[in-house]
Amino acid sequence: xxxxxxxxxxxxATFFAHDHLQTHNANIIQKTKYSSFWAQILRGLLPLLALxxxxxxxxxxxxxxxxxxxSCTGLSVxxxxxxxxxxxx
Amino acid sequence: xxxxxxxxxxxxxxxxxxxxxxxxxxVFDTEITHWMQPEIPLTAPPTLTAPALTHAATLLQNxxxxxxxxxxxxxxxxxxxxxxxxxxxxxxxxxALAADGHIFPARQTAGGQFFFNFHFTLYSGVFVGSTLVCxxxxxxxxVAGAGIAIHIKALWPNLVVVRPFAAKPRAWLDAHLLTxxxxxxxxxxxxxxxxxxLARAIFPTHPxxxxxxxxxxxxxxxxxxxxxxxxxxxxxxxxLVEQAKTLLHxxxxxxxxxxxxxxxxFENDEDTLFANKSTAIFSRADGHFxxxxxxxSASAQARGLMQxxxxxxxxxxxxRWLYFASGLACTTMMAAGLVLFFIKRRKHxxxxxxxxxxxxxxxxxxxxxxxATLSYFLANRLLPSxxxxxxxxxxxxxxxxxxxxxxxxxLYSLLHRPINGWRIQCLAVVILSLxxxxxxxxxxxxxxxxxxGLYCSVYALAFxxxxxxxxxxxxxxxxx
Amino acid sequence: xxNAKLAHKKQVIVYKRIxxxxxxxxxxxxxxxAALLAGLDPNGQDTKxxxxxxEMVSVALLPLLLLVGYGARTYKWGLWCLASILxxxxxxxxxxx
Numbered sequence: 001x002x003x004x005x006x007x008x009x010x011x012x013a014t015f016f017a018h019d020h021l022q023t024h025n026a027n028i029i030q031k032t033k034y035s036s037f038w039a040q041i042l043r044g045l046l047p048l049l050a051l052x053x054x055x056x057x058x059x060x061x062x063x064x065x066x067x068x069x070x071s072c073t074g075l076s077v078x079x080x081x082x083x084x085x086x087x088x089x
Numbered sequence: 090x091x092x093x094x095x096x097x098x099x100x101x102x103x104x105x106x107x108x109x110x111x112x113x114x115x116v117f118d119t120e121i122t123h124w125m126q127p128e129i130p131l132t133a134p135p136t137l138t139a140p141a142l143t144h145a146a147t148l149l150q151n152x153x154x155x156x157x158x159x160x161x162x163x164x165x166x167x168x169x170x171x172x173x174x175x176x177x178x179x180x181x182x183x184x185a186l187a188a189d190g191h192i193f194p195a196r197q198t199a200g201g202q203f204f205f206n207f208h209f210t211l212y213s214g215v216f217v218g219s220t221l222v223c224x225x226x227x228x229x230x231x232v233a234g235a236g237i238a239i240h241i242k243a244l245w246p247n248l249v250v251v252r253p254f255a256a257k258p259r260a261w262l263d264a265h266l267l268t269x270x271x272x273x274x275x276x277x278x279x280x281x282x283x284x285x286x287l288a289r290a291i292f293p294t295h296p297x298x299x300x301x302x303x304x305x306x307x308x309x310x311x312x313x314x315x316x317x318x319x320x321x322x323x324x325x326x327x328x329l330v331e332q333a334k335t336l337l338h339x340x341x342x343x344x345x346x347x348x349x350x351x352x353x354x355f356e357n358d359e360d361t362l363f364a365n366k367s368t369a370i371f372s373r374a375d376g377h378f379x380x381x382x383x384x385x386s387a388s389a390q391a392r393g394l395m396q397x398x399x400x401x402x403x404x405x406x407x408x409r410w411l412y413f414a415s416g417l418a419c420t421t422m423m424a425a426g427l428v429l430f431f432i433k434r435r436k437h438x439x440x441x442x443x444x445x446x447x448x449x450x451x452x453x454x455x456x457x458x459x460x461a462t463l464s465y466f467l468a469n470r471l472l473p474s475x476x477x478x479x480x481x482x483x484x485x486x487x488x489x490x491x492x493x494x495x496x497x498x499x500l501y502s503l504l505h506r507p508i509n510g511w512r513i514q515c516l517a518v519v520i521l522s523l524x525x526x527x528x529x530x531x532x533x534x535x536x537x538x539x540x541x542g543l544y545c546s547v548y549a550l551a552f553x554x555x556x557x558x559x560x561x562x563x564x565x566x567x568x569x
Numbered sequence: 570x571x572n573a574k575l576a577h578k579k580q581v582i583v584y585k586r587i588x589x590x591x592x593x594x595x596x597x598x599x600x601x602x603a604a605l606l607a608g609l610d611p612n613g614q615d616t617k618x619x620x621x622x623x624e625m626v627s628v629a630l631l632p633l634l635l636l637v638g639y640g641a642r643t644y645k646w647g648l649w650c651l652a653s654i655l656x657x658x659x660x661x662x663x664x665x666x
Contacts, residue, residue, distance in 0.1 A: 001407075004407060015249050018248060018249065019248075019249050019250075022250075023246070060361075060362040061362060061403070061405065061408060064362075064398075064411070065407070065411070067274050067275065068408070068411030068412070068414070068415055069411065071271045071274070071275060071415060071418065072414050072415070072418075074248065074249055074267075075268065075272075075418060077249050078249040078250065078267050078271075079251060079253075081249060081251075082251050082252060082253055082254070086254055090640055092586055093586075093590065093639060093640075227628070227631055227632055230631075230632035231635050231636060234632060234633070235636065235640070238636070238640060281628065281629065284628050285624065285625045285628050288621075288625070288628045289624065292602060292624060386618055388621065388622040391621075391622055391625065392618060392621045392622070392625070395625065
């Protein structure tokens, strides 16, 4: 269960980093060169780390966990960001 | 591609939404059956005992004498009771036995099997229904491909963008895109594997392929009738199961099939992705071992993988919840697509009769199916538990409620009052959802602590359904 | 342009699309089926597993071919592409038989 919680958190961070890099956020969240660099790194590495964690026990089912958790996390992050942007704007 | 996505999506989407919704419920078919048979305690660990198997064999022989083909479903972690099942044309039903061999006095129900049957045959028989479902699966693959082609440029930047507070078409489009893009791998995997499982239905039979000749005759969905020759008595089954475990190198066996000469014991495949069960076959006359049938070839493994991925009979609860959530998201994506189709065209085409019929059908698919599903659960609790042939009235309730909601939806849509129709149906869904936990608590006949996680999950889903329907009702109120 | 003429023009476009889609569907199905036949053994030595495997490939091919056939409508080469593949597979199947 700890592994799956970690995968969930890693996916969350990936989606937040991905959203931070998009141009449509420019007027809401302050973007610096430094933060963009780290967001790029996180977006590239965290899904890979999540994949490694998912493969740790059973590679067959691991890929299903990785994709399933990724999709559900993306949906949760999308909704959370929508509410956050509404509060900020 | 836009035209293809919109129109093919509309035509196929009305039925595909129902197929996906019932498929999503089928992920928990065994658990739904447990909820619908509260008389069966599920707290004991799965144990296979000689008295239970002996009594099951007696019941099985009685059923065989009536001309049916029963089989035994052995206890497992997911379903820890022994069951003697018969196919009634739509579902496998039959008594459940305790470890000491006594039959649990459980109410008769199709349970989760009803949704499973509806999912792959639309409750219209294996031949016609499965062919239709297979063709719709192919259409869904085409529609999904077209959708990706349309959205390809904005796919990456808008990966997690949803604007629920924006104007109506934008919010619905975002909901459609967000669920469609994030769950695209699941959508393609589940549609492709489902279509492959039924693919035999859509390609013509070739006289030079032996397997095609054997399966070319249409199989009608009616109970199978046993040949008139009297089968020999069944030898003690427990030693055979133990021998089968050794022969198949497995810790569990799942079910036992009986022919007039053989007993086939299948291994349990809950822990693997591959749904190709090896079988140990014994003689029915004296119980001596005949052979082991293993499906280890690459092509058999590939087919087993397709079935394993689609059937999702995994013992892992988390994985099945992920399947459920993904199925729900794909159903939402299709429903959002259908709603969006009519929002976009309401200004210019709302006076056309085809538009109004389409919107009525969409309403009956989304709110009507939800209400019918809730009614099916409610009927399980409200119908007398001793009613003979109880599965009939239960399923009839589902279809009658759906028919009633469909007529209501079409009437309101044809009378140019679709928003009122949506609101009334949403309110009905709220009432039905909230009455489910209440009626369950009032009619409860068992120890509440028996499998309380299952009851809490059903209550939570009912409340979630009520909340969504209530929000939709309030939003529709704002627009008038 | 008068409204009636515009509506008629729109109707013609829709009919053309439906025809193109029908053509693409028929050709895609025939091509996927020809691909299935190309993998089968005409001497009756095929097993259930082998034909199932070929059906898996054909099911994957069918929507892809349909999308190519219909999607490349703008450049007018979608149907030609499907017809060429079908022709090659038919010749190959004839040669095998």
